[in-house]
Amino acid sequence: MNRDHSFPPENRPAPSGISRRQFLKASAAVGGGLLLGFRLPFAGDEAEAAEASGFAPNAFIRIGRDGKIVLVMPYVEMGQGTYTSIPMLIAEELEVDLKQVQLEHAPANEKLYANPLLGVQATGNSNAARGAWRQMREAGAAAKTMLIAAAAKRWNVDPASCRAQHGVVLHEATKRSAKYGDLSAEAARVPVPEKVALKRPEDFKLVGTPAKRLDTPAKINGTAIYGIDVRPPGVKFATLAQSPVFGGRVKSVDDKAAKAVKGVRQIVQLDDAVAVADTWGLRRRVSQL
Amino acid sequence: MIYKLKINGTTRSVDVDSDTPLLWVLRDVLGMTGTKFGCGLALCGACTVHIDGHATRSCITQVSSVGAKAVTTIEAVGKTPQGKAVQQAWLELDVPQCGYCQSGQIMSASALLATNPHPTDADIDSAMSGNICRCGTYIRIREGIKRAAQSNG
Numbered sequence: 001m002n003r004d005h006s007f008p009p010e011n012r013p014a015p016s017g018i019s020r021r022q023f024l025k026a027s028a029a030v031g032g033g034l035l036l037g038f039r040l041p042f043a044g045d046e047a048e049a050a051e052a053s054g055f056a057p058n059a060f061i062r063i064g065r066d067g068k069i070v071l072v073m074p075y076v077e078m079g080q081g082t083y084t085s086i087p088m089l090i091a092e093e094l095e096v097d098l099k100q101v102q103l104e105h106a107p108a109n110e111k112l113y114a115n116p117l118l119g120v121q122a123t124g125n126s127n128a129a130r131g132a133w134r135q136m137r138e139a140g141a142a143a144k145t146m147l148i149a150a151a152a153k154r155w156n157v158d159p160a161s162c163r164a165q166h167g168v169v170l171h172e173a174t175k176r177s178a179k180y181g182d183l184s185a186e187a188a189r190v191p192v193p194e195k196v197a198l199k200r201p202e203d204f205k206l207v208g209t210p211a212k213r214l215d216t217p218a219k220i221n222g223t224a225i226y227g228i229d230v231r232p233p234g235v236k237f238a239t240l241a242q243s244p245v246f247g248g249r250v251k252s253v254d255d256k257a258a259k260a261v262k263g264v265r266q267i268v269q270l271d272d273a274v275a276v277a278d279t280w281g282l283r284r285r286v287s288q289l
Numbered sequence: 290m291i292y293k294l295k296i297n298g299t300t301r302s303v304d305v306d307s308d309t310p311l312l313w314v315l316r317d318v319l320g321m322t323g324t325k326f327g328c329g330l331a332l333c334g335a336c337t338v339h340i341d342g343h344a345t346r347s348c349i350t351q352v353s354s355v356g357a358k359a360v361t362t363i364e365a366v367g368k369t370p371q372g373k374a375v376q377q378a379w380l381e382l383d384v385p386q387c388g389y390c391q392s393g394q395i396m397s398a399s400a401l402l403a404t405n406p407h408p409t410d411a412d413i414d415s416a417m418s419g420n421i422c423r424c425g426t427y428i429r430i431r432e433g434i435k436r437a438a439q440s441n442g
Contacts, residue, residue: 079386079424212383219388220379222323222363226389229322237317 061090061143067167067181069096074106074113074132076123083215085129086136092206093140093199095164096180103214134198141196143187150186151178236265238275248272292352296321297365307353312336314352315362323363323392327421334420337393338362344400344416363392371399374437384433386424394420398434407438 062070071090077083087101106113110121116131118124144164151169152159155176162171167180180187201208218224243249253274255267268275291304294314303318310329315321315338324347327335331346338347339361366372375398378384385391394417401408401416408416413434422430 077387079388213385215388216380216383216385219385219391220376220395221367222321222392224388225322226325228326229316231320 061139063180063184065181065184067179069101070104071101072104072106075128077215081213082128084211084213086132087214088206088211089132089136090140092204093137094144096167098211098214100167137198138196141198142193145193145196146187146190147180147183149190150183154186240273240275242273250274294355294360295357296360297362305352307351309352310348311350311352311355312347315347321362321364325389325392334393334397335390337396339396339400342400342403344397363396366396366399369399370441371402374440375399375402375433377440378433378436382429382433382436384426384429386426390420390422394422394430402438402441406441408434
């Protein structure tokens with residue numbers, strides 16, 4: 001990473017205010033953990049519209065009582081590394097190790113997950129890290145601040161005398177420590193901080209360092225889910241008969257013979273192709289041993 | 290027609306037409322989506338599985354031709370010594386980018402190492418030439434195969 005390009009003036013690390021527009025909201029997650037949603041700034045009018053409609057989280061941090069830290073990824077991993085760079089931004093400020101986080105892909109929801117620089121739910125133009133750079137860190141920092149506040153309250157000490165590292169809050173003076181998972185239920189009841197301090201670049205442990213890709217394990221054992229692997233309920237497959245020449249149009253279709261084939265459900269005529277809702281897969285009847 | 294297939298050590302019974310490609314059986318009938326559809330014409334290697342240990346393009350392999358032979362897919366290749374070594378090397382070197390072709394790459398690489406434990410660059414290029422990677426991870430694929438070969442002694 002080229003540090004000269006990493007810190008545009010507006011992103012200089014410093015105690016930063018979280019404006020109403022970027023507000024964070026904590027609520028009790030299922031299972032009593034800490035759920036922290038945050039949103040990215042929208043462009044222009046959409047920002048105002050989103051603001052008027054209230055809370056519109058764009059991504060989530062979820063910390064369970066079992067210590068599981070789930071990050072919801074608003075950008076599609078296509079080999080460009082967004083499933084590693086975005087978690088790095090959050091983990092840097094949250095003070096967790098990359099090996100401690102699990103990732104989930106965000107559902108389709110343009111209002112919640114629009115790319116801030118494109119205004120639509122899309123990934124491209126090399127702008128995910130750029131657009132999410134500050135907000136992801138603020139989300140991580142706010143969560144950390146709340147976890148520290150929860151620990152300080154439990155121990156009846158000054159939050160400033162506590163610090164966090166590797167998913168644990170420490171109070172060194174009394175040699176006490178608590179894992180994030182143990183603190184998550186209490187942290188969910190802590191008011192969202194008005195301001196959070198972001199780390200200075202010289203204090204970064206993750207950002208600017210090489211990292212092992214977090215998406216590799218799923219891509220070497222067949223568990224990574226691609227678009228073609230998704231099976232929405234009731235989905236049917238179709239085979240396309242396309243024009244052999246570019247710009248060709250369908251003149252007429254005689255679908256009598258095709259309709260007679262067992263398993264064919266529907267034949268759809270398009271401008272430039274005919275779709276037959278039938279594949280080998282559709283003709284299957286599975287019996288399991 | 291009912292076919293009994295030995296897939297990853299388990300016998301699975303499927304009722305499909307005889308000309309159904311093995312890839313369709315795996316993905317659409319059995320829901321095993323780790324094996325990928327790429328071209329459907331055995332040109333890209335994304336659908337590679339092992340049939341009795343041999344790297345085979347499942348997209349053009351009719352289910353009726355499989356018979357009693359053992360089918361191994363990406364979901365279970367890690368249970369073989371070569372598959373395990375290849376997956377470990379892939380992890381260490383972060384071989385995949387988008388990863389779509391990598392199931393096929395790993396199946397071809399592990400089949401190569403099973404018959405040729407210490408392949409030369411020429412051996413690797415020859416064995417892997419049918420597996421296309423649009424991200425262009427070929428350099429790391431070759432390094433991964435060499436690392437896996439070393440780890441297997």
